Amino acid sequence: MRIDVVSIFPEYLSALDLSLIGKAREQGLLQLTVTDLREFTADRHRTVDDTPYGGGAGMVMKPEPWALALDAARTRGPAGAGAPEQRPVLVVPSPAGEVFTQATARELALREHLVFACGRYEGIDERVVEWSREHFEVRPMSLGDYVLNGGEVAVLAMVEAIGRLVPGVIGNPESLVEESHSDGLLEYPVYTKPALWRDRPVPEVLLSGHHGRIARWRRDRQLQRTAARRPDLVAALDPAGLDRADRDV
Numbered sequence: 471m472r473i474d475v476v477s478i479f480p481e482y483l484s485a486l487d488l489s490l491i492g493k494a495r496e497q498g499l500l501q502l503t504v505t506d507l508r509e510f511t512a513d514r515h516r517t518v519d520d521t522p523y524g525g526g527a528g529m530v531m532k533p534e535p536w537a538l539a540l541d542a543a544r545t546r547g548p549a550g551a552g553a554p555e556q557r558p559v560l561v562v563p564s565p566a567g568e569v570f571t572q573a574t575a576r577e578l579a580l581r582e583h584l585v586f587a588c589g590r591y592e593g594i595d596e597r598v599v600e601w602s603r604e605h606f607e608v609r610p611m612s613l614g615d616y617v618l619n620g621g622e623v624a625v626l627a628m629v630e631a632i633g634r635l636v637p638g639v640i641g642n643p644e645s646l647v648e649e650s651h652s653d654g655l656l657e658y659p660v661y662t663k664p665a666l667w668r669d670r671p672v673p674e675v676l677l678s679g680h681h682g683r684i685a686r687w688r689r690d691r692q693l694q695r696t697a698a699r700r701p702d703l704v705a706a707l708d709p710a711g712l713d714r715a716d717r718d719v
């Protein structure tokens with residue numbers, strides 16, 4: 471998978487040099503390039519913003535640098551690939567986007583080329599989104615119903631959530647199966663040594679070695695935790711995915 475990120479704060483994305491995503495880049499599982507939008511300005515002050523038409527507070531990001539930067543990212547293309555089969559996806563973090571979920575991460579992890587446009591100020595001139603539809607599948611994307619100062623934090627989260635689903639990035643794919651949201655439920659509580667810590671024991675069943683009982687206990691904890699913390703997820707569950715014991719929790 472090829473990932474391009476465009477930002478006026480490229481150093482914000484240096485966290486993607488670290489840990490699992492950094493290792494995946496070294497292994498060639500992910501080709502990730504971060505580009506400074508200011509490289510695509512033409513004035514001596516490297517201007518990327520201007521006042522909003524119609525008035526109002528703040529500044530808006532100018533369209534031309536974005537068009538040049540996105541064209542450069544698009545034509546850079548997936549490394550080693552011939553003509554790309556799919557149009558690249560342009561993800562535009564925005565408070566007004568669709569909400570990014572694990573399902574979105576799974577969907578985007580299957581794509582060949584993702585381009586992320588990190589806006590700042592009051593956002594990017596809307597005509598860039600319209601212009602981009604000619605060569606990209608454009609996806610305005612929100613992390614959730616709260617306001618950030620720009621797209622970089624959202625891109626860090628999305629690239630991590632997507633990148634870890636790319637085959638080979640996570641050493642043990644088993645660990646992807648039971649984690650939160652993989653089956654529509656929150657994950658069960660986890661414990662490790664010591665068995666007794668500050669007068670708090672590990673639940674006895676987990677020390678029993680009885681895998682069936684352990685699996686049942688974990689599933690019960692998932693259902694109880696999800697019902698308590700995310701009733702919206704319970705409402706969205708497919709009843710066909712629940713067995714009789716689930717219904718008794």
Ligand SMILES: COc1cccc(Cn2ccc3ccc(-c4cc(N)[nH]n4)cc32)c1
Pocket residue numbers: 563564565588589590591592593611612613614615616617618619620621624
């Ligand atoms: C109403 O508040 C705003 C309206 C417009 C722009 C901004 C600031 N801003 C600029 C670029 C940008 C990109 C993403 C986000 C963002 C995403 C999520 N989930 N929250 N915030 C915020 C961004 C704030």
